[in-house]
Amino acid sequence: MNSLAARLGLGLAAVLLAVFLAQGYVVDAALRHLTGAYVAERLKHDAEGLLALLQFDPAGRPVVDEQRVGPIFRRPYSGHYYRVQTGQLVLRSRSLWDSDMAYPGAAPAPGQTRLSLGSGPAGQTLLMLAAAYEKAGHPVTVVVAEDYSPIEEDFNTFRWRYLGGALVALGGVLLLQAWVVRRSLRPLRRAQAELRELEYGEVHRLSAVGLPKEVAPLVEEINRLIGLIRQRLERSRNAVGNLAHALKTPLTVLQQVAASDTLAAHPELRAELLEHTASIDQYLQRELKRARLAGGVVPGQRFEPARELPPLVDTLQRIYRDKALDIELDLPPGLVLRGEREDLLELFGNLLDNACKWAQRRVRVSLSAAGEGEIMIEDDGAGVAAADVAALFQRGRRLDEGTRGHGLGLAIARDIVQHYGGEMRLGRSAVLGGFKVALRLGRPAA
Incomplete structure (x- = not known):
């Protein structure tokens, strides 16, 4: 993964997810503990109340005045139960009806209490408290229980609500984090845009104003290298x-x-x-x-055909005024070519001079703004046979020795195009019928 923003995003997302999971576990455990402690305290209060109501008849059997016990213990399967045992004698709440309730764990020692989950008469989960006392010389074990199922249901409802809220919060934080990362990386995008402007010659160095201290040294080093x-x-x-x-x-x-x-x-x-x-x-x-071929070596150069080519055309028309040439320029408005001005003037100068030299009456220059920009120069001269095209790039080679010149024009033009990583094709013009040079300038060579 080469994206800095993606790395930051995934890293923070993983940390946030771990934090939310840990927070959920802690909150769930804390609520369980607090709720359990609250219910246990209430059960302990009930056990102490039962112990206070416990009496022994002359035969030593335990007796509890039912009228003084809370009505919830008298309603069958109410979810609140008690069981009092002294020796082999057992006293059960009316809410147990004809069922019994046994504490699932080990019996507590005298003066101690134990808390555990067990099964109730209706199959529900009970939170049970067992306490060991001594009253009137009799060892007494009181087990008080409360239906824990409603609390579990409330817990489950809370969990789902908490999960939904946590996911919404996590999504919001991730969106905020993505915005912060994009904003933090804005200086890099600005530097990238300035590098593009530097390539087109719109600026001559990168601006370090307002850059964070982590990025400013990089920009200063680039400016120094330039x-x-x-x-x-x-x-x-x-x-x-x-x-x-x-x-x-x-x-x-x-x-x-x-x-x-x-x-x-x-x-x-x-x-x-x-x-x-x-x-x-x-x-x-x-x-x-x-x-003079700087190519991609010197950044900050640009060539505007609409401004540079008309004076060149005027010069060539004066040089070849005996031919009265019609040199047509088909230039998209606002087109800018990447490259040093001297290089591209040399390129157009050689190609146009070659076209004017062989043309009868017309020369046409057309540029396309698509892609890297295609350049086409055509004339209405005799053209060149396909078998002779390769010979045109040989330095000093001229197919017509009677025409003035050193035979270097096309070879120099090809060197310039190759230096800029482009391609150059020679052929016959389908429009004017003469020689055609079609070329495309790529990104300048370093």
Whole structure:
């Protein structure tokens, strides 16, 4: 179970259930004890009253004045009974009618009392008190009993009511606990939302304001790591840029030497030198562009096609003004793509430049807001045969050597898409009939 809220909820639910069960047991035992003590005290009072009414006739037989005994002991099977025994002589209450009542346990010692549950004349449960006395030189054992069944029924009714009330209370406490847990985890959900905003470039760091002390160190550490990543990326870019610029001067010198009259007598050497210096220049340009691919390394970046693409389209229309291209933009309003602005400008720039280069009159750019966002760039040019699609991704490879360029555009675009964990497909446009590039940007690569 990986849910923190579920762990807290189940843990507290188990504790509350144990507490309610323990409380129910304690309450039940306490009520039983108090009720039993109350009834026992009443039975003891009845036994002492019977002892006071007990007389012995001249023959030594025990006698109790029935008129002075409570009427409840005179009504048959009333639920209140007594039995007085002295020696072999036994005196029973009229409520026992023709039944007898024996104490189930051991007889008490003189001066002691015993309490026990037994069976009554009508099969009911009796709470019985046995007390041993001595009166007028005669040992006397008085057993007084009361029907315990109504008390048991009251106990059962109380148990069910208590169980119902406890379940309602437990449910209420669990709901309250769930609300408290959700409220306590709100800072984590807020941090999650800010991370999403950070990914889209809406914020540049997480806010630590109002966070509990258990969560604040985590957020501060994330902010520190974001700053370190930015610094390291900037140093890496600067180092690559400095290296490229440092190599640019000697490379230019080599190109000038190759083009000078010094090597006029060695045309093969000149051609080979020019070819290799051109290749080095292409790779330098490529590595400079790769150094700008921040991808998922720098959070807090966003790209808004509706704002960034129109100026790019205007620039391309000026570059290819001899073609009078109609570049159509189909952009959902408010669409935001995750990624660094420079990366995605490089991506769209390479793909649109390639489309404008081969188009006859029309270029179409369409974006979809579904899923991670699908991007489609189409033109009405001659297109590419299916057998030649794989060759388009080879660096420096051009199917038409008569067209200007280094042949790096699609390869660079593919690198950017792969860096962002996306996919790129090439084919023929069903709408314009020319070349089509369809791609989907995934979550940036770390």
